[in-house]
Amino acid sequence: MNNKYELIYEGKAKKVFSHDDKDKVLIEFKDDATAFNALKKAQFEGKGRLNCLISARIFELLKKNNIPTHFLELKNEHTMIAQKIKVIPLEIVIRNTAYGSLCKQTTIKPGTLLSKPLLDIYLKNDELNDPLITKDRIALMNIVSSCDLDLIIDLTLKINVILKSFFKSIQLKLVDFKLEFGYDFENKILLCDEISPDNCRLWDLNQKNGTIVSLDKDRFRNDLGGLIEAYSEINRRINDFI
Numbered sequence: 644m645n646n647k648y649e650l651i652y653e654g655k656a657k658k659v660f661s662h663d664d665k666d667k668v669l670i671e672f673k674d675d676a677t678a679f680n681a682l683k684k685a686q687f688e689g690k691g692r693l694n695c696l697i698s699a700r701i702f703e704l705l706k707k708n709n710i711p712t713h714f715l716e717l718k719n720e721h722t723m724i725a726q727k728i729k730v731i732p733l734e735i736v737i738r739n740t741a742y743g744s745l746c747k748q749t750t751i752k753p754g755t756l757l758s759k760p761l762l763d764i765y766l767k768n769d770e771l772n773d774p775l776i777t778k779d780r781i782a783l784m785n786i787v788s789s790c791d792l793d794l795i796i797d798l799t800l801k802i803n804v805i806l807k808s809f810f811k812s813i814q815l816k817l818v819d820f821k822l823e824f825g826y827d828f829e830n831k832i833l834l835c836d837e838i839s840p841d842n843c844r845l846w847d848l849n850q851k852n853g854t855i856v857s858l859d860k861d862r863f864r865n866d867l868g869g870l871i872e873a874y875s876e877i878n879r880r881i882n883d884f885i
């Protein structure tokens with residue numbers, strides 16, 4: 644990134660830089676992949692670009708459906724211009740089908756279709772390993788008001804309806820995903836972070852006899868190989884559809 648922009652924050656998968664407008668930031672998507680709270684790390688050439696392009700398309704789709712997001716426009720294929728926000732330290736996970744940690748922590752079998760979406764909230768804190776958290780603990784720590792938490796939950800459920808239907812139309816099953824929210828300069832709640840195969844589980848519906856084919860970061864988490872091919876396929880299907 645041009646060094647006139649100051650690095651404000653570096654996360655595991657993205658760097659955030661200042662922008663000429665003080666209310667905006669530049670978000671650069673990295674090729675780094677991490678799993679299990681960065682115990683496992685690798686680099687995949689082209690992942691940053693794919694996640695940036697996929698996220699931009701999804702944010703545009705959500706905007707059209709009246710979901711407030713931080714996304715403004717693409718600066719280039721691996722950098723987006725976004726509203727500057729104060730991130731709320733919560734990770735909101737929606738699960739439509741049981742998989743991943745839900746199956747490790749309960750007796751529910753992988754692949755079980757849930758009769759209604761399950762919403763799990765985690766504290767965004769790497770030192771504590773992002774623990775599952777309750778509404779009462781959120782109130783105890785004064786993270787957000789209960790009214791704002793209700794708004795975040797309501798937005799997440801609406802986003803799930805939009806994304807489930809969108810991904811189904813491109814032959815992908817939205818198993819689960821993780822969202823983050825923040826406050827803009829007017830204290831308005833916006834969806835932030837990214838929506839990509841890094842934070843969504845997407846299974847290919849073009850498979851016969853229900854074989855699970857993950858087109859998401861599980862390819863890295865579970866050493867399946869073919870991560871860039873999977874992300875490219877998602878990007879291709881989105882571009883062919885929109």
Ligand code: TMP
Nearest residue numbers: 742743744745819820821841842843844
């Ligand atoms: P989990 O089954 O590991 O709890 O993951 C649920 C969803 O959340 C899955 O789509 C991956 C996503 N996720 C993240 O985006 N970041 C994380 O740190 C974790 C643990 C999960």
